[in-house]
Amino acid sequence: MAPILEINNLYKNYGATEVLKDINVSIDKGEFLVLVGPSGCGKSTLLNCIAGLEPISGGTLRIDGHDMTHVSPKDRDIAMVFQSYALYPTMSVAKNITFGMKVRGVDPETQKSKLAEVARQLQIEPFLNRRPGQLSGGQRQRVAMGRALVRDPKLFLFDEPLSNLDAKLRVEMRTEIKTLHHKLGASMVYVTHDQIEAMTLATKIVVMKGGIIQQIGSPSEIYNRPANLFVADFMGSPAMNLIPAKTQTGSGGTMIEIQRPDLEPIRLTDPRARGLPEDIILGLRPEDISEPGFRVGELVQEAPCKVEIVEPAGADTYVQTRLGGKPLTARLHSETEAAPGTVHNLAFDLAKVSYFEPESGKRIN
Amino acid sequence: MTDVSATPAPAATSERPRGRSFGKIALRWLLYIVLGLFALYYLMPLFVMLTTSLKSLEEIRTGDLLSLPRELTFDAWRTAWSEACTGIQCEGVKPYFWNSVMLAVPAVLISTLLGAMNGYVIAQWRFPGANIIFALMLFGCFIPFQVVLLPMARMLGLMGIAGTIPGLIFVHVIYGLGFTTLFFRNYYVTIPVELVKAAKVDGAGFVRIFFAIFLPLSIPIIVVSVIWQFTQIWNDFLFGVSFSQAGTQPVTVALNNIVNSTTGVKEYNVDMAAAIIAALPTLLVYIVAGKYFIRGLTAGSVKG
Numbered sequence: 001m002a003p004i005l006e007i008n009n010l011y012k013n014y015g016a017t018e019v020l021k022d023i024n025v026s027i028d029k030g031e032f033l034v035l036v037g038p039s040g041c042g043k044s045t046l047l048n049c050i051a052g053l054e055p056i057s058g059g060t061l062r063i064d065g066h067d068m069t070h071v072s073p074k075d076r077d078i079a080m081v082f083q084s085y086a087l088y089p090t091m092s093v094a095k096n097i098t099f100g101m102k103v104r105g106v107d108p109e110t111q112k113s114k115l116a117e118v119a120r121q122l123q124i125e126p127f128l129n130r131r132p133g134q135l136s137g138g139q140r141q142r143v144a145m146g147r148a149l150v151r152d153p154k155l156f157l158f159d160e161p162l163s164n165l166d167a168k169l170r171v172e173m174r175t176e177i178k179t180l181h182h183k184l185g186a187s188m189v190y191v192t193h194d195q196i197e198a199m200t201l202a203t204k205i206v207v208m209k210g211g212i213i214q215q216i217g218s219p220s221e222i223y224n225r226p227a228n229l230f231v232a233d234f235m236g237s238p239a240m241n242l243i244p245a246k247t248q249t250g251s252g253g254t255m256i257e258i259q260r261p262d263l264e265p266i267r268l269t270d271p272r273a274r275g276l277p278e279d280i281i282l283g284l285r286p287e288d289i290s291e292p293g294f295r296v297g298e299l300v301q302e303a304p305c306k307v308e309i310v311e312p313a314g315a316d317t318y319v320q321t322r323l324g325g326k327p328l329t330a331r332l333h334s335e336t337e338a339a340p341g342t343v344h345n346l347a348f349d350l351a352k353v354s355y356f357e358p359e360s361g362k363r364i365n
Numbered sequence: 366m367t368d369v370s371a372t373p374a375p376a377a378t379s380e381r382p383r384g385r386s387f388g389k390i391a392l393r394w395l396l397y398i399v400l401g402l403f404a405l406y407y408l409m410p411l412f413v414m415l416t417t418s419l420k421s422l423e424e425i426r427t428g429d430l431l432s433l434p435r436e437l438t439f440d441a442w443r444t445a446w447s448e449a450c451t452g453i454q455c456e457g458v459k460p461y462f463w464n465s466v467m468l469a470v471p472a473v474l475i476s477t478l479l480g481a482m483n484g485y486v487i488a489q490w491r492f493p494g495a496n497i498i499f500a501l502m503l504f505g506c507f508i509p510f511q512v513v514l515l516p517m518a519r520m521l522g523l524m525g526i527a528g529t530i531p532g533l534i535f536v537h538v539i540y541g542l543g544f545t546t547l548f549f550r551n552y553y554v555t556i557p558v559e560l561v562k563a564a565k566v567d568g569a570g571f572v573r574i575f576f577a578i579f580l581p582l583s584i585p586i587i588v589v590s591v592i593w594q595f596t597q598i599w600n601d602f603l604f605g606v607s608f609s610q611a612g613t614q615p616v617t618v619a620l621n622n623i624v625n626s627t628t629g630v631k632e633y634n635v636d637m638a639a640a641i642i643a644a645l646p647t648l649l650v651y652i653v654a655g656k657y658f659i660r661g662l663t664a665g666s667v668k669g
Contacts, residue, residue: 074568086563100567
């Protein structure tokens with residue numbers, strides 16, 4: 001079966017400026033693709049290209065095997081949800097949802113039954129006759145989803161749909177979108193700058209920066225094996241610790257030495273690593289640095305560190321120290337006795353360590 | 366009204382606020398008196414026009430300009446409407462009034478609709494050079510009437526509509542487009558572009574999006590455009606006098622002719638009545654739709 005969306009060597013220019021460079025992505029039916037990146041990375045432009053709202057400058061774009069280069073948005077069998085919801089202000093909720101069907105000349109009976117079905121699904125029946133201006137943000141969001149759902153398209157496109165909601169509602173709607181995805185088995189492309197949204201929703205993540213795809217992979221691939229320093233830093237909160245270090249290859253594996261200002265250098269040994277360059281950047285997630293005794297494994301190694309800041313976050317306590325000239329965050333349990341200014345033993349688990357080349361920023365293990 | 370349960374305040378402190386509030390009230394009164402005087406000053410001409418139009422010629426000659434009519438008579442109004450002479454014809458302003466209606470109504474509607482479409486394109490369907498075209502249209506607002514008289518006369522002649530009401534409609538539509546485009550463009554610029562995108566995905570085209578989504582949103586700015594255009598076109602004299610012939614002249618031109626072509630006794634009451642008749646429609650439009658005018662001019666974004 002052909003992939004539902006297949007993009008090959010896609011380029012997009014505005015005059016002389018290239019905003020998308022050599023984009024290659026494909027998703028199968030039922031996948032949830034999230035495009036994530038900082039603002040200005042081209043993710044929304046890519047979505048607009050998929051929708052047909054922006055013409056592409058080069059490459060091919062196929063939906064369900066059909067070339068879409070010269071196909072107008074209405075004939076692409078897509079539905080789109082916008083950040084500002086883009087509800088038609090003068091139409092009632094019901095008319096907003098049925099507008100597309102009316103334009104396409106669907107008979108009134110079908111319109112009615114589809115409207116009823118979608119309204120039930122999204123629990124918006126009580127305000128079908130209201131205007132968008134009379135609804136709350138969350139309700140408008142539902143109506144916007146309803147307008148997309150009613151089309152039953154091959155591909156759903158979401159352009160930062162949750163950005164205008166408050167934090168609590170955003171988490172609720174996130175769960176709802178995920179539920180909807182499971183229930184419908186629909187194919188979705190979702191743009192966000194929020195890496196947590198990306199992780200929780202996606203079956204496949206595309207991380208973008210400056211119009212170039214940095215990495216494509218499942219959430220766990222992206223999280224555990226970031227392809228470069230940008231992805232490592234962008235995905236995850238608090239961010240991955242990226243610490244400059246020196247290596248030395250010995251009989252028992254690679255010895256990693258990390259300088260620090262007031263204590264002697266930390267020395268860690270990674271028996272698996274082979275042939276690392278002398279200068280590397282070591283990447284460790286905060287949760288891979290813990291209280292001694294809480295992690296077991298061959299690669300757990302302890303070292304005393306000077307605690308600078310302690311940040312209790314409820315379930316965990318984040319502790320900051322300084323390694324290799326950079327702040328390092330460790331995620332300890334909430335009852336830790338670490339106090340600012342004291343020296344505390346930390347356990348480094350190298351099982352999920354990432355090594356990067358300092359110059360190019362590329363992953364090397 | 367002081368709270369009874371509260372501890373009694375010392376006399377000295379309760380005295381001061383009272384003194385201040387007295388000063389405040391006095392100031393307020395002064396303000397209203399001054400405003401009232403200004404209003405009187407501005408209403409005086411209208412008052413004189415109204416009273417004079419209701420007096421007989423005899424009374425005008427002997428009486429005081431500011432006094433109320435001793436005897437109400439509507440003869441001057443009747444004369445002005447259907448008997449006063451404009452040059453050699455003596456039909457009053459009635460035929461010219463209808464000329465003005467037949468010219469102003471289509472010209473207002475056409476220029477408003479075209480302005481709405483121009484604004485919609487310039488604000489929401491950006492194309493290369495859109496800014497230059499908009500700037501040029503704006504420039505059109507500032508070209509003095511006199512400059513276009515001759516080229517326009519030639520143009521109307523070539524089109525074969527010189528001296529006709531359609532010709533005048535054409536002139537007013539062209540001249541009004543700059544303003545109406547400006548109104549609608551500035552209104553539509555505040556509407557998020559995502560609205561057009563959503564409608565495109567829904568399958569609607571250029572025309573459908575305009576009529577189904579944008580036009581219903583535009584009531585306040587349509588009112589502004591209609592009031593502005595109606596006032597301009599109805600009150601226009603220069604185009605009216607330049608591009609019309611006997612029989613197609615608008616009411617402003619007729620009013621001028623009535624006032625200027627009296628023979629013998631100057632009938633002030635008839636002149637006044639004719640002037641009020643000529644001014645009534647614009648007044649009426651403003652009274653009916655005036656509150657939307659202010660609202661439309663100050664309307665910012667359209668909240669979806």
